[in-house]
Amino acid sequence: MTQPNRRTLLRAGVVTGGAGAIAVAATAGRALADTSAPHAAGRRRLAAFHGRHQSGVLGDPLPAATIVAFDLATSTRPDLEELLRTLTTTLRALTTGGVAADPGITTTAGTGLLGPDGPTHALESVVALGHRVFTDTFGLAGAKPRRLRAMDTFPNDQLDPAWCGGDVLITLQAHDRDVVTNALREVCRATRGSMQIRWKQDGFTSAPRPTGHPRNLLGFKDGIAGPDPRDDKQMGSLVWADGGEPAWAAGGSYYVMRRIRMLVEFWDRVSTSEQERMFGRRKDTGAPLTGGGEGSTPDYGNDPNGSAIPLDSHIRMANPRTPATAASQFLRRSYSYDAGVDSVGNLDMGLMFGAFNADLDRQFVAVQKRLADEPLVDYITPVGGGYFFALPGVRNTKDFYGSTLLA
Amino acid sequence: MWPLAAMAIALMSLPGCRADGSTGPAASSSAAVPEAQASRSHCGAGWSRAAAGLVQVRVRNTDVNAEEVFLADGSGRLYGEIDPLAPGATAVLRTTLSAGDYHLVCSVNDGTPVHGPKVSVTGAAKGVRGVQPVTSADLAPKVIAYQKWVEHRLTTLQGEAKSLSTALRSGHRDTAQAAWKQANRTWNTMGGAYGAFGDLGDAIAGNAFPFAQGVHDPHWTGLLRIEYGLWHGESPASLARLGGVLETDLTALGKQLKTTQFQPLDVVRRTHEITEDTLQQTLTGHEDYGAHSELADATAQLDGTAELLKVLRPLLAPRYPELSKVNSWITKSRNDIRAQKSWTVTPRGGTAAAGHRRVDADIAQLAELLTPIPTILEPRVFR
Numbered sequence: 001m002t003q004p005n006r007r008t009l010l011r012a013g014v015v016t017g018g019a020g021a022i023a024v025a026a027t028a029g030r031a032l033a034d035t036s037a038p039h040a041a042g043r044r045r046l047a048a049f050h051g052r053h054q055s056g057v058l059g060d061p062l063p064a065a066t067i068v069a070f071d072l073a074t075s076t077r078p079d080l081e082e083l084l085r086t087l088t089t090t091l092r093a094l095t096t097g098g099v100a101a102d103p104g105i106t107t108t109a110g111t112g113l114l115g116p117d118g119p120t121h122a123l124e125s126v127v128a129l130g131h132r133v134f135t136d137t138f139g140l141a142g143a144k145p146r147r148l149r150a151m152d153t154f155p156n157d158q159l160d161p162a163w164c165g166g167d168v169l170i171t172l173q174a175h176d177r178d179v180v181t182n183a184l185r186e187v188c189r190a191t192r193g194s195m196q197i198r199w200k201q202d203g204f205t206s207a208p209r210p211t212g213h214p215r216n217l218l219g220f221k222d223g224i225a226g227p228d229p230r231d232d233k234q235m236g237s238l239v240w241a242d243g244g245e246p247a248w249a250a251g252g253s254y255y256v257m258r259r260i261r262m263l264v265e266f267w268d269r270v271s272t273s274e275q276e277r278m279f280g281r282r283k284d285t286g287a288p289l290t291g292g293g294e295g296s297t298p299d300y301g302n303d304p305n306g307s308a309i310p311l312d313s314h315i316r317m318a319n320p321r322t323p324a325t326a327a328s329q330f331l332r333r334s335y336s337y338d339a340g341v342d343s344v345g346n347l348d349m350g351l352m353f354g355a356f357n358a359d360l361d362r363q364f365v366a367v368q369k370r371l372a373d374e375p376l377v378d379y380i381t382p383v384g385g386g387y388f389f390a391l392p393g394v395r396n397t398k399d400f401y402g403s404t405l406l407a
Numbered sequence: 408m409w410p411l412a413a414m415a416i417a418l419m420s421l422p423g424c425r426a427d428g429s430t431g432p433a434a435s436s437s438a439a440v441p442e443a444q445a446s447r448s449h450c451g452a453g454w455s456r457a458a459a460g461l462v463q464v465r466v467r468n469t470d471v472n473a474e475e476v477f478l479a480d481g482s483g484r485l486y487g488e489i490d491p492l493a494p495g496a497t498a499v500l501r502t503t504l505s506a507g508d509y510h511l512v513c514s515v516n517d518g519t520p521v522h523g524p525k526v527s528v529t530g531a532a533k534g535v536r537g538v539q540p541v542t543s544a545d546l547a548p549k550v551i552a553y554q555k556w557v558e559h560r561l562t563t564l565q566g567e568a569k570s571l572s573t574a575l576r577s578g579h580r581d582t583a584q585a586a587w588k589q590a591n592r593t594w595n596t597m598g599g600a601y602g603a604f605g606d607l608g609d610a611i612a613g614n615a616f617p618f619a620q621g622v623h624d625p626h627w628t629g630l631l632r633i634e635y636g637l638w639h640g641e642s643p644a645s646l647a648r649l650g651g652v653l654e655t656d657l658t659a660l661g662k663q664l665k666t667t668q669f670q671p672l673d674v675v676r677r678t679h680e681i682t683e684d685t686l687q688q689t690l691t692g693h694e695d696y697g698a699h700s701e702l703a704d705a706t707a708q709l710d711g712t713a714e715l716l717k718v719l720r721p722l723l724a725p726r727y728p729e730l731s732k733v734n735s736w737i738t739k740s741r742n743d744i745r746a747q748k749s750w751t752v753t754p755r756g757g758t759a760a761a762g763h764r765r766v767d768a769d770i771a772q773l774a775e776l777l778t779p780i781p782t783i784l785e786p787r788v789f790r
Contacts, residue, residue: 071761073768101461102501104486104535107779116501162758193736193772196764 042207043175046124049095052251053240053393056124056171057333057356058229061214064180065173065203065335067257067352069130069166069386070195077138081406083194087127087170088400090190094183095123113182122179126171127401128255128388133167143246143405145389147254147360152387154368156377163259163384166198171257171354173335199384201259203335203352212286212294216336217262217349218379220279221286223332224294225319238363239331239356241389248404251392254357256330256364258385259337262350267379278375280313288315297321317370330363331356350380360387440499443511443523445492446470450513451523459530462487462504467497470515477512477540477789478502479522484537485512485789505534514788538726543786545722546671553718554669557597561664564593565657571633572650575643583643584698591630591700595707598677598715600684607663610656614694622696628652631696638697675784678719679777681712685770690763692752701752702744705770709737712777719784726783733776740769 046062047055074080097120100110134144153159172183180202188197206214216222227234241249267275272283281287286294289309290302298309300321309316319329333354342348357363391401443454446469454464466476471494478487478500486509487502511523528534567590574583591612599608609617611629618624622635628649636646685708688694689701716723716733723730743765753759759767 071764073765099461101503102487102535104502105488105538105782105785106536107782116499162756189775192775193768196759196768196771198758198764 046121046174048121049092049125049394050396050399051393052395053253054126054390055095055393056126056173057239057253057390058235058331059124061203061205061223061333061335061354062124062173062175063205063207064175064177065171065205065352066180066184066200067169067171067203067335067354068184068200069198069257070168070170070191071198072133072167072195074194075137077140077406079194080133080138081402083191084127084401084406086190086194087187088394090187091123091125091127091183092394092397094186095121095125097122111182111185113178113185118182119176119179122174122176123183124173125183126169126255126390128169128171128390129402130165130167130169130386130388132165140405143248145241145245145249145252145254148387148389150387151256151258151385152365152368154382155372157382159385160383163199165386166388168195169255169257169386169388201337201339201352203337205335216334216351217264217338218267218275219283220275220281221294222334222351224281224286225315225329226332227329229331235331236358237327238329238358240358242358244359248407249389249392250404253331253390254360254364255388255390256353256355256357256360256385257388258351258353258382260351260353261348261381261383263346263379263381264349265346270379277310278313278379280309280315289313312374314371314374314376317374318367320370325366328363328366330367353382353385356390440465442467444469445474445476445511445513445523447513447515447518447521450521451511451526454511455524455526457504457526457528458532459504459506459528459534460532461501462528463499463501464511465497466492466500466511468492468494470494470513472515472517474513474515475788476500477514477520477787478509479512479789480507480509480537482537483539483789485540485787486535486537488787503532503535504528505532506530512789520789536728538783540787540789541722541726541784542788542790543671546675546784546786549718549722550669550671550674553674553715554664556714556718557669558661558664560593560597561657561661564590564597565654565661567593568650568654568657572647572654575633575647575650578642578644580637580643583646584637587630587633587637588698588700588703591634591698592703592707594630595704596711596714598681598711600677600680600708603673603677603680604660604663607656607660611653611660614688615696616693629656631694634698634700635696671786674715675719675786676781678712678715678780678784679774681708681715682770682774682777684708686767686774690767690770695752699750699752702747702750702766705766706741706744709740712773713737719780722784723780727779729776729779733773736769736773736776740766740773743769 044060047059049055072080072083074083097114097118099117103109131144131148131150134140134148151164170187172180174180174183208214213221213224227238229235239253241252241254276283276289280289280298282289288296288298290299298315298321300309300316303309305311306313306316319325333356335352335354336349337352338347338349340348355364392404394401440463441454441457442465444450444452445466449469457464466489468474473491473493475488475490476492477485479485486504487500489498489500492498506529509526509528511526512520513523514520567586571583571586571590574586594612599612602608604611612631613627613629614631615622615624615627615635618627630653633646633649633653636649637643685705689704689708692701695701720730747762747766750762751760753763
């Protein structure tokens with residue numbers, strides 16, 4: 001069973017130590033054989049770890065994800081810097097993948113979840129900071145992104161403090177669940193004394209049924225409309241932090257994460273036509289109710305009174321497609337979640353709603369205010385989440401998360 | 408015919424790996440995993456060179472007995488091992504090596520270990536630290552010293568149990584609770600994690616989970632049972648019988664310690680097991696039967712770990728560069744525990760308070776720092 005053309009990127013590890021006291025796998029990766037390994041059908045190529053932006057922002061949500069909020073257990077700036085450096089080396093090594101270096105008999109080896117020769121470049125990640133990091137404790141009060149704060153409570157929210165906030169938010173995504181699980185365990189192991197998990201929700205992205213955008217747990221295609229991540233100009237105005245932010249923040253983005261429970265039992269007892277009027281789209285095709293297909297633009301001009309797409313439907317309230325509201329679009333990157341059963345035997349499932357914004361208030365907050373009391377609120381309940389700032393990308397092998405912030 | 412030999416995976420040597428995490432120079436070649444025999448007569452035969460960085464060698468036991476196989480350098484430091492390797496079996500030994508001369512050591516059961524021929528490793532990549540192995544003979548005096556300390560603690564505990572019994576019989580709840588706290592603290596310094604004292608350990612301080620009727624089970628005895636009674640309105644006098652049982656069990660434990668010796672491997676593992684127990688049983692509140700003594704218990708457990716490390720220090724200090732960090736993290740844990748003002752067990756489904764998370768992070772980090780110790784100090788037969 002020889003595989004001469006196997007793509008072989010290696011991960012080397014050395015055991016280093018610092019005040020956080022951590023075995024860190026340092027990375028040294030290089031393709032030694034064919035670098036264009038075939039990707040399984042339907043699997044998009046993942047973004048590189050190094051770059052101006054983080055790997056997990058622009059790409060479509062992958063089948064397996066986890067969203068984890070941590071609270072810092074450190075209270076000094078050097079400790080914070082060491083944590084961010086450790087996160088960098090760990091996630092860089094995990095992204096590179098390949099054969100894990102062996103620690104000999106100096107300590108225990110890694111999780112082994114991915115076998116002795118794990119997949120390479122199979123992980124995307126986002127590391128983001130919450131508002132409490134930007135305080136005098138770390139000498140960072142003056143560096144806070146100007147909109148960053150504790151998440152607002154909106155009129156239809158039922159927030160549970162246990163599911164809100166956090167100092168560091170990490171989103172990990174991959175085509176395969178084991179890659180995500182392995183990455184989370186290694187990240188936690190490397191940062192044990194520096195931060196503690198506050199809340200964690202695994203997420204997933206369903207396969208397209210039958211084509212187009214994946215469906216959420218209400219059965220509707222989700223994330224159809226939105227800016228084009230391949231359009232740099234659009235990304236510049238809608239996703240990446242703008243000139244009003246501190247200079248260090250260039251390349252970063254406001255990252256909103258909301259845990260939205262979907263009351264699926266109730267929803268399944270509602271007629272499809274009523275559901276469609278709440279969304280403004282056909283359930284089977286994803287087409288706007290004004291006609292066409294999934295990719296068609298809703299024709300509000302010929303439907304001024306909402307006789308096709310009701311004026312209070314979700315898509316019409318969220319994005320009225322007027323010049324005044326064009327700048328309030330944001331990049332949605334959401335995952336479904338399935339978290340067991342509630343106290344009356346109903347399923348606890350829904351959406352880990354993720355949104356990247358250039359300007360938190362101009363975009364997410366403005367849209368959320370427009371959506372207040374939309375008919376859909378009877379079937380969805382935001383129960384947690386937070387506002388975070390996704391750090392600029394790690395540029396190269398010398399760089400680390402937050403290097404411009406801590407410079 | 409070696410069946411696995413046919414499965415030569417296109418294997419690659421490891422690119423350079425710098426301590427700063429930057430990409431180092433690429434390795435010069437990719438090669439199949441080399442193979443080596445491991446027997447008394449042909450230890451290391453078939454393998455003579457490797458490139459620095461990740462090194463893998465497929466080792467086959469061609470002896471008639473099971474063995475352990477080590478990869479060592481000329482000074483006797485070890486860099487990797489396969490333990491055990493059955494006769495006829497094959498396994499891959501993996502490690503990360505800097506340039507230098509190494510060799511395999513075939514430690515066949517009940518035989519004198521045989522050192523194989525030189526394997527020269529070349530290249531710029533950086534390897535892991537070698538570890539000078541420790542034998543059971545090296546550990547024996549440390550284990551005896553530690554056991555003596557435990558026996559000394561047990562004598563103290565026996566006296567405290569007697570005071571507890573007296574207080575229970577007298578019917579004074581406050582006095583009994585205070586006596587219980589003292590005894591429980593002493594017990595928690597003794598490293599009773601993970602069945603270290605066997606069935607007697609369970610009788611002395613087992614929780615109620617194994618019992619069919621839980622906290623109401625008549626077969627449940629020991630410190631935690633008495634805690635449950637003292638903090639759930641049972642009359643102290645009604646618990647006096649349990650006080651007597653505790654004293655009897657402690658006497659039995661004393662006899663057991665006089666006649667049986669701790670196993671070196673068990674003692675070495677205990678260096679991190681006590682802390683694992685702090686995380687799993689103590690800080691979670693799993694063994695809180697009313698006294699809410701989590702922080703006192705955790706501190707006592709830290710004392711137990713510190714004592715064990717003190718005894719092992721002469722063996723550990725030259726082998727574990729992070730040892731000073733272990734000690735400073737124990738100190739930090741103690742200080743952070745002492746700083747807690749309003750400690751409560753985190754309710755199920757609830758979120759831990761900030762102070763709780765700080766202590767959790769300390770103990771979890773300590774567990775990580777203790778992780779290498781059993782691997783480094785595991786008794787090995789190599790000379």
